[in-house]
Every structure is written in structure tokens, then in C-alpha cells.
Amino acid sequence: MDNNDKNEYLDNSELEKSKSHIIVEIIEYMANAVVIKTIIKKSTGNISIMSFDSGEGLTEKTSPFDTFAQIIEGKAEIVIDSKSNYLESGQGIIIPAHAPNFIKPNGRFKMIQTIIKSGYE
Template sequence: MSNNTIIPAQALNLVSLVNETEQGIASRILAKTSGGNLTLFAFDKGQGLSEHSAPFDALVMVLEGQLNLIIDGKPVNAEPGTIVRMPANIPHAVEAPTKAKMLLIMLREIKVN
């Protein structure tokens, strides 16, 4: 696999593509283009991403466990099978009260001349 991205033309089980790290966070970039990135994250219980913002929209899809997202100060509880949009330039954070896995889709604006 080049650049740690996924092999083309194969059906892969998402949750098996990244493993939790004890007391940590593991991530794996599945795809990266000028239009955005697709990154898989695995959080150990109690781990998270501190508040930050990004210049483009991001979508979180919860695959396993539970995630507590804080978006512009508002708590959003997300469970497997749910998707949450985090708007561009809005502060957000991620907390994992349980072991959890999520797929993060970052959508960059492509400027057309």
C-alpha cells in the first residue's frame, strides 16, 4: 500500500484497518486528494482531540463505541451508524468515553477559475 492508503478494487472492513493504541489515538489516512482526506481514527477510552478548527467542513462517521463531540460549545453525542458535520472555521473537539473508531472525511473547497 503506497502512502498508507487503501488498496484499490478491494472490499475492506473499515474497523479492521486501524487498531487502538493503549491510552492513545491511532490514525490511518485511507485517501488523500486535493478535494479532501479520508482518515480512520481509533481512540482508547478517555482519549480525544483538543479543541481546534479547520478551514473546511469535516464529517465524522462513528463506526464503533461512542464519541462526544463539542462543536462551537454545543455537545453532540454520536454512536455507531451516525454522521456529524463539523462546519469550517468553527471550534470543535472530540472525546471518547469508551473505546471508539471513527471515519473523518475532510472536504476542501476546490477553487475553479
């Protein structure tokens, strides 16, 4: 567990390289939890896949880097600078660096998160 007051599970082991993966099947739902699996992690950025059980979300945070969030199963509400954005499978959004944001629970869903650390923010 990676968070003191929530059920959040983090797997930092990267996916096997040079092997095809069915992205939506890399991670499963866990009851009353957010599960995060690292796809690739580099000093220049990282890509993670996340699953959210019904009623689970992420609290407000601000990142010094641009983040791309793409829904790969289900639907989610991503709030950026107090503006709600409703996304469903196949849709993505760029969360600007330094913008307060959070993910509101909206049923079960899975998403890919890509963070680019350019170093110029």
C-alpha cells in the first residue's frame, strides 16, 4: 500500500520490453481500491496504467509537468482548475503543469497516465 488513508496499490515493475501487451488487461480492478502499475519509468517521464473501483478517485494534486490522461475502459470525471471534464473510453486530456486537478469517482474505469518531464517548467 502506498497511501495511508486509502486503498492504493502501486506496482513499480516495468512491463516486459519487445513483447505485445493488451493494455486494458494489464491491470485488474481491486475492490475499494485504486491500482497503479508502471508501464515505463524514465528520468524524462513515465507511463502508468491505473484502475479505479466504483467510488474511488484521486485527491487534488498539482504536478510541475504536463500530464496526458487517456481513458481506456469506462468513464471518468477529471477536474482541472475547477472545470469538470467528462471522458469515456478512447478519450484523453492534457492536464497542464501547475494546474490543480483531481479525478472524481464515476464508476469503475481504467486509464493510462503519461507524464513528460521536459525540465523547462
